[in-house]
Amino acid sequence: MHLYQYVPTSYHRIIANSPPSKKPFENVLLRQISFLDNLMNYRGRNVVNDVFTTTTNDLPQCPKSLINVMILLHNIMPSVSPLDGFSTGLFSVVLLFSQIQLILFADDDNAVTIMKFFQAASRWSKNHKFFLTSFGVLAGGGSSLIYALEQSIHASNDAAHVAKQKWNHSGWFDTLDHASVRRGWEVYKNVCAACHSIEYLAYREMVGVCLTEDEAKAEAAEQLIDDGPDETGAMFKRPGKLSDLLPKPYPNEEAARYANGGAYPPDLTYITQARIDGENYIFALLTGYMDPPAGVSLAENQHYNPYFPGGAIGMAQALYDEIIEYGDGTPATQSQCAKDVITFLKWCAEPEHDTRKLFAMKAFTILGVLNLVVWYLHRHYWSVLKSRKILQSPKSLFKNESNKSLHYLVLYNNYENQLREH
Amino acid sequence: MSVVKVFYQTVLRRPSRFFVVVAVGSLFFERTIDIGIENVFDRMNRGKQWKDIADKYV
Numbered sequence: 479m480h481l482y483q484y485v486p487t488s489y490h491r492i493i494a495n496s497p498p499s500k501k502p503f504e505n506v507l508l509r510q511i512s513f514l515d516n517l518m519n520y521r522g523r524n525v526v527n528d529v530f531t532t533t534t535n536d537l538p539q540c541p542k543s544l545i546n547v548m549i550l551l552h553n554i555m556p557s558v559s560p561l562d563g564f565s566t567g568l569f570s571v572v573l574l575f576s577q578i579q580l581i582l583f584a585d586d587d588n589a590v591t592i593m594k595f596f597q598a599a600s601r602w603s604k605n606h607k608f609f610l611t612s613f614g615v616l617a618g619g620g621s622s623l624i625y626a627l628e629q630s631i632h633a634s635n636d637a638a639h640v641a642k643q644k645w646n647h648s649g650w651f652d653t654l655d656h657a658s659v660r661r662g663w664e665v666y667k668n669v670c671a672a673c674h675s676i677e678y679l680a681y682r683e684m685v686g687v688c689l690t691e692d693e694a695k696a697e698a699a700e701q702l703i704d705d706g707p708d709e710t711g712a713m714f715k716r717p718g719k720l721s722d723l724l725p726k727p728y729p730n731e732e733a734a735r736y737a738n739g740g741a742y743p744p745d746l747t748y749i750t751q752a753r754i755d756g757e758n759y760i761f762a763l764l765t766g767y768m769d770p771p772a773g774v775s776l777a778e779n780q781h782y783n784p785y786f787p788g789g790a791i792g793m794a795q796a797l798y799d800e801i802i803e804y805g806d807g808t809p810a811t812q813s814q815c816a817k818d819v820i821t822f823l824k825w826c827a828e829p830e831h832d833t834r835k836l837f838a839m840k841a842f843t844i845l846g847v848l849n850l851v852v853w854y855l856h857r858h859y860w861s862v863l864k865s866r867k868i869l870q871s872p873k874s875l876f877k878n879e880s881n882k883s884l885h886y887l888v889l890y891n892n893y894e895n896q897l898r899e900h
Numbered sequence: 901m902s903v904v905k906v907f908y909q910t911v912l913r914r915p916s917r918f919f920v921v922v923a924v925g926s927l928f929f930e931r932t933i934d935i936g937i938e939n940v941f942d943r944m945n946r947g948k949q950w951k952d953i954a955d956k957y958v
Contacts, residue, residue: 652948653949654948656948656949656953660953686950687950688950690954690957835941836938839937839940840937844933
């Protein structure tokens with residue numbers, strides 16, 4: 479490999495006209511290039527390419543124009559592309575990053591900017607340092623805050639610790655068990671719906687998740703939904719449609735409290751998200767009823783459950799063995815019902831659950847590949863800095879030179895140093 | 901070495917070509933990754949997803 483091919487055409491001339499030029503800078507360059515050329519061919523390393531490809535005048539234009547084209551394409555791609563936008567999304571993160579880099583740290587000379595990102599921290603610009611520092615502080619502070627909040631909630635809880643169950647959707651790439659979601663819907667419909675609403679769920683959302691379209695239509699049609707006003711201005715009731723939300727057992731909170739001895743049965747749509755230990759807690763709650771221990775007295779309408787903070791809960795035990803009969807013939811024990819209804823509630827709270835895990839798998843795979851690329855790039859860029867014999871030089875030398883000649887001087891200076899050393 | 905060099909000369913050297921390779925390559929890359937991973941995912945979760953049990957109910 480010959481170094482000349484990496485040198486902009488204007489300098490080919492210099493190299494070709496070997497007799498010393500009158501301009502001292504060109505001489506320097508000439509000597510430097512032939513020195514490096516020898517060095518490179520002698521040792522068979524291609525460390526030196528980077529210096530030229532990233533610092534000559536005409537090449538730095540490439541990354542920027544390339545990035546512009548990419549952004550343009552990125553903007554039109556979602557509308558024309560047959561893909562699901564995942565790669566364009568990833569793409570945009572990378573682009574955003576390079577954009578930030580260019581906007582915040584751009585100098586006259588883009589080449590220097592790009593090099594800067596791979597420099598030792600002591601040579602970063604103020605902006606660069608500020609950006610990275612505030613990013614680090616925000617990220618670190620945010621996570622500590624969340625961690626601290628999480629801890630304090632645990633510390634102030636007087637309820638029994640819940641056991642961790644082996645949910646078959648708890649792995650990184652495990653989907654919900656949809657047969658269980660379907661049974662859970664049967665449990666909710668026949669048991670919990672008497673007191674609890676799931677007011678943010680529409681019948682149509684269950685199609686293709688735990689019901690077929692015909693089944694969902696039939697389920698909806700069984701309910702009478704308020705509609706209107708009709709032409710006389712009166713409200714009326716009609717059979718439900720797929721687009722209707724699930725009806726609520728009580729018209730408002732007061733009615734719900736009145737019917738339940740003052741306790742309010744919370745909406746269950748997002749309940750697995752709304753309780754610490756979500757599914758495990760609800761499982762413990764539903765299956766953990768017991769007689770109050772000696773010395774504990776309960777008010778009327780209260781029941782004892784060690785997993786409920788305080789112990790006295792307004793909800794009576796809802797699940798017993800054989801409380802319903804499953805359509806698919808699964809024996810309806812108490813724990814089976816609890817497991818199924820919780821799987822259903824988990825789906826209500828996170829309808830994107832399965833897709834999310836599929837995408838996690840894709841993301842890990844693609845990021846894994848990108849990781850290799852980044853690792854290689856890292857080695858590639860740092861190879862320049864790691865051969866410091868060639869690159870290091872005192873800053874005082876740059877004082878009177880323009881940015882663009884900076885790297886040539888660096889090279890020259892080291893060349894002289896090396897000559898002196900030997 | 902020569903493979904690398906040919907690759908460099910034909911693909912990486914000119915941003916225009918490089919970009920075309922990236923754009924076209926990403927189409928194939930994404931389809932491969934998508935289909936491949938969805939297969940693995942479905943195999944890992946065999947019997948659990950709705951599409952595995954739907955035929956019981958129609």
